[in-house]
Amino acid sequence: MAVTTTLKSKTLAIEVEKGQDLAGDPIYAKKSFSGVKLTATDQAVYNVAEAIKTVLSGSTRDTYINEVEVVANV
DSSP states (O other), X not given: OOEEEEEEXXXXXXXXXXXXXXXXXXXXXXXXXXXXXXXXXXXXXXXHHHHHHTTOSSOEEXXXXXXXXXXXXX
């Protein structure tokens, strides 16, 4: 038997500045976008993230792709 994984969902997340702490350092929160096509390439997701960043109100930092996979022993 071999263990396999099956991709079930992808979510795009972008860190957006939401304010400053007492020391004046920026505080970031993640803005998530679900429903990313399972077949979307990393480059395509990055391109969409960059386009989204242009319309967000705060400064942005990192971009994430969160993937959920099911693990099965078949």
